[in-house]
Amino acid sequence: MVGILQGAVSGLIIGGIYGAVAAGLAIIYGVMRIINFAHGELVMIGMFVTFWFWKSFGIDPYLAIIPSGFTLFFIGYIIQKGIINFALNKTTEREPLSVLLITAGLSMILINGGILLWTDYPKMIQTSYVLKSVSIGIIRIPLARLISFCLSMALVSALYFVLSRTEIGREMRATSQDREAAKLMGINQPRTYCLAFGIGAAIAGMSGALLAPIFFIKPSVGHVFIMKSFVIVVLGGMGSVPGALIGGLVVGLIESLGSQFVNPVYAQVSVFILFILFLLIRPSGILGRERI
Amino acid sequence: MNGKNNSKPLGPILVLVFLCILFAVVPLLIKDQYILQVTIMALLFAYWAVSWNITCGFAGLFSLGHAAFIGLGAYVSTILFLEYAVTPWIGMLIGGLVSVVAAIIIGYPCFKLRGVYFAISTLAFVSVLQMLITGTRHLGPIDLGAGEGLLIPVAGHSWAKFQFVDKSYYYWIILAMLVGGTALAFSLKMSKIGYYLMAIKFDQEAADSLGVNVVKYKLLSWCISAFLTAMGGSFYAQLLLYVAPDRLLSIPLSIELVIIALVGGIGSVAGPIIGAFLLIPLGEILRTELGGQFAQVEAMIYGSILILIILFLPGGIKRELEERITDTVRWVVSAYKSSYGREKS
């Protein structure tokens, strides 16, 4: 019984963090109907930025959220402006396959560039609290995970706030609901797109900073996050930010609890099967809405 | 993406010329096992790209998970050989059949998904297979090798065991497979099936209204592609004498063969072959020049090529070549006509 409870809590904790990663993917999809295959690599860059700040200046990884976010926002903005907007202009598809492939190409470049620069040996950040645990009742939670979880919640909430209360958010929501109408209303589409990708990338980068204290850091780590993010976004409802959070929690829960009863591999496989089922039967996800 | 271009069969002519060159050059190749190896890989990727094209270029079913069929073919023939002493020649066919079954189970329900979503579901397919094999040591009494993979014991030169010391035997086999695959692709393209697939690719609903059973034909192209691809996987297993999930069942492998087909030109029969013979030797040149780090540089180049092709040359190189050549021919003809006309008057 304790084991199950422990497993559930662990799952929710890590799931919440995955949910933050996926929220970035969700917003990029939500506004532009783009599937960003390079999302995992954006997280990875965030992790490396954090690592660099820690190694060079001794800055606590959680403080590196800010520079990480800014760096990735910048990178995301450039990618959208320089490459993706160009590709979007040439296609009439609603969900362009061409952009999926372009981001796949980007992903290859980023992973391998990273390996050339930093090798694929895993690095770890050592902080004072990495080994500490917190006890809530009979449940033990590693302190770093708990902090990352709480900050992930804050991050997603902040994103949701930006989307629902700010002008930029309104423009993005309008564009996501009806591209043409939004344009007619005077919303600058290319700029909105760049902002959306920038924000999505920034979320990825900041999640990277949150993952850096608890995950191994290496250029090829992005692969883990991208497939999970795809699954989470579909489960939560394509393009929905709150959905990404829910989806993350569900995935984390299934993987963690599942591992208690069967070979962890089968738990992961069942998540993928769920993913395909949702794609086929309920693309609007658990929450049942296709809106950010 | 091309229409069918019945009136200007540049593609098949190119392919024929190319294959003749390959045949003629063999005596030279035999002397250098390294160049032979590179050519074999180029032929293999060309074969895979041609097979992939049957379902994507012809019918518009964009799959990013074809490595799943490569892996299935490789594993089935290898396991049948290791556990039950079945000759890989038969194992190849069974691997193909197993792939067809898997293709139907996975592909068929996903046909109703549009473009990108279908592509993503194929990604899930190959990921699941990779995870399953990597994480499973035994399936009942059968050793699956898990992450370390399975080694096929070296047996020297043996037709029954599909192993040869002199690589030129592999060369002939894969060349035959490529010729066969290309011939099949070509005859499909020129037949009723080809026309129907083209219709499905361009406008599924319009095709439906013209009496085309969309699901049946999608399934047909999908299964043929899976079968051929799997046989290539078995060949690959016999070439390397080693199967492992990290390479065989990987998304990067899928993407690699997609890039090759894209570069050459989707939708044409010759395109993928051109793509393979451009990119694979390029990779080898990198290997000799760069040594250890070549794998990363090669991957970065592939990634950049993918982006550039999508942005600037979505029809592939073959289409570009065709257009340039026909433009040049037209220009020459009209220049000739105008000068001839001047002389006449």
Place this chain on the structure above:
Amino acid sequence: MGSDGFMLELDSLSKEFGGLLAVSRVRLTLNKGEIFSLIGPNGAGKTTLFNMIAGVFPPDSGKILFNGRRIDALKPNQVCKLGIARTFQIVRPFAEATVLENVMVGAFLRTSSVNEARRLSRETIDFLGLGSKMHEHAHGLPIGDRKRLEVARGLATKPELLLLDEPMGGLTPTEREELIDIIRKINEQGVTIFLIEHVMEAVMKLSKKVAVLNYGRLIFDGTPDEAVKDQDVIAAYLGEEYSVA
């Protein structure tokens, strides 16, 4: 054969979309060999009716009988195999294929031989007056030719019944004349025609019978001459800028 000999019979067809009744208890019959027109204001439900006949979606209630056989549960490709071909209001050519290749897709319904399909397609293309453009890519054609291509493609499936959804749309007066002639010729070859049209000239010149749909309901069924005098029909169009060309 047919029940009472009708080629097409629509029996109390209804279709609802999200609470809105697009088609409401429509009853119609078509005789073999007729040219039958369906007219009505925009949004009256005409294309929805066609879509149900063609098998794109099933009716919520009611029956569709083709030569006495129920077809309301069939898929589009099955409906086509039985002998009903349709064109789309906004043409849908296979853009990057040639005119010949487009029509061959239709022709392959009745044959598996490439040569036979090509021969049949050439005939159909010539019949439709597109002979000179046989090897041109569909996306380069002007709208008039694309409309003909759409008809040629459907005709190549050798239908008994041809559903034409606003074929005159976007055509110049000359092109309309030509298309009216072509439709007449097709009918003379034995193909029954069911026409949705806004252009009254075509309706008056071609049809033996006319039905008028308004807000999903059938408000008139009779000859064209009677239709223009009918009070309900006039009321439905009152105030509408109606093209008489």
